[in-house]
Amino acid sequence: MTDLPPLREVIAKHGLSASKALGQNFLFDEQLLDRIAALSGNLEGKAVLEIGPGPGGLTRALLRAGARVTAIEMDTRCLPALAELDDAFPGQLKVIQGDAMKIDHTQLMGETYAVVANLPYNVGTALFVNWLGGEQWPPRWSSLTLMFQQEVAKRIVSAPGGSAYGRLAVLAQWRSSARLAMKVHRSAFTPPPKVMSAIVHVEPKEMPGGVSAQVLERITAASFGQRRKMLRQSLKSVPGALDALAKLGIDETRRAETLTVAEFVEVARVLT
CATH class of the missing domain: 3.40.50.150 (Vaccinia Virus protein VP39)
Structure with a gap:
């Protein structure tokens, strides 16, 4: 050098x-x-x-x-x-x-x-x-x-x-x-x-099992694309998302910014 x-x-x-x-x-x-x-x-x-x-x-x-x-x-x-x-x-x-x-x-x-x-x-x-x-x-x-x-x-x-x-x-x-x-x-x-x-x-780090990156990206894009709205409004364009919230016991009146990363991953797992 x-x-x-x-x-x-x-x-x-x-x-x-x-x-x-x-x-x-x-x-x-x-x-x-x-x-x-x-x-x-x-x-x-x-x-x-x-x-x-x-x-x-x-x-x-x-x-x-x-x-x-x-x-x-x-x-x-x-x-x-x-x-x-x-x-x-x-x-x-x-x-x-x-x-x-x-x-x-x-x-x-x-x-x-x-x-x-x-x-x-x-x-x-x-x-x-x-x-x-x-x-x-x-x-x-x-x-x-x-x-x-x-x-x-x-x-x-x-x-x-x-x-x-x-x-x-x-x-x-x-x-x-x-x-x-x-x-x-x-x-x-x-x-x-x-x-x-x-x-x-x-x-x-290790990837959670049974989760599609593409599905998670679609959910987060929809959720935070209308972040001031409740999930029941922001996620209604994602087929099955509201049913997934109900299955997981996640209140659909919550807003995206209140969900943890783990909760988003669980929603994506249900839809994968």
């Missing part, structure tokens, strides 16, 4: 600026980036998928930690800067130019992998739901360490009863453990976003 120039110099050299259209915000603090990489545990020799590396700030930290990084970047402007990292860490970095939403990550990686990413704001939630979805469990990813807007991060780890609790919490917690691992102040970014950020760490 050779000494690398400061990230700000790399940005200036390649004439880069954060693209609002691509949801980019760059991090330059190398100590902070090393701390973020460390949240995934020991990465020495491990396969890591990074989405939206930009000029490669977090990528550097992952490579320093010994990870074998596959990075998917849509912005062709950033490719020369990432190529310099490939030269500095021979054999550790593979860069894929393309849209992460259109790439099969499991097929791309071909092995068990961790995901570590400062996700572009405009696709972060969609990517997260994709990683949590599907009937096959456990997934090929061993953990997700992801930067979101703080509001989104709180929605992922929230408990029933509050305004933050919703579909993301249920999808994240029914067969995974999710925790808020670190808050990141807006001033750490260039340009500073209007909101605070936070990092969520997710690890898969």
Whole structure:
């Protein structure tokens, strides 16, 4: 490994600026980036998928930690800067130019992998739901360490009863453990976003038996799509859902935010 120039110099050299259209915000603090990489545990020799590396700030930290990084970047402007990292860490970095939403990550990686990413704001939630979805469990990813807007991060780890609790919490917690691992102040970014950020760490756990992920997703989408309404109203469009509530002794006058993750899972089990 050779000494690398400061990230700000790399940005200036390649004439880069954060693209609002691509949801980019760059991090330059190398100590902070090393701390973020460390949240995934020991990465020495491990396969890591990074989405939206930009000029490669977090990528550097992952490579320093010994990870074998596959990075998917849509912005062709950033490719020369990432190529310099490939030269500095021979054999550790593979860069894929393309849209992460259109790439099969499991097929791309071909092995068990961790995901570590400062996700572009405009696709972060969609990517997260994709990683949590599907009937096959456990997934090929061993953990997700992801930067979101703080509001989104709180929605992922929230408990029933509050305004933050919703579909993301249920999808994240029914067969995974999710925790808020670190808050990141807006001033750490260039340009500073209007909101605070936070990092969520997710690890898969055993999947409850007899439950379809697709059914659970349909129930939560309907329930929280009309979260101010009682379940008897929000779930009437889901065939059999009201009968399932009755069978389980769940009061249909309750609202979605009062149901626990376990209760949503039980409704899904009845309908699976």
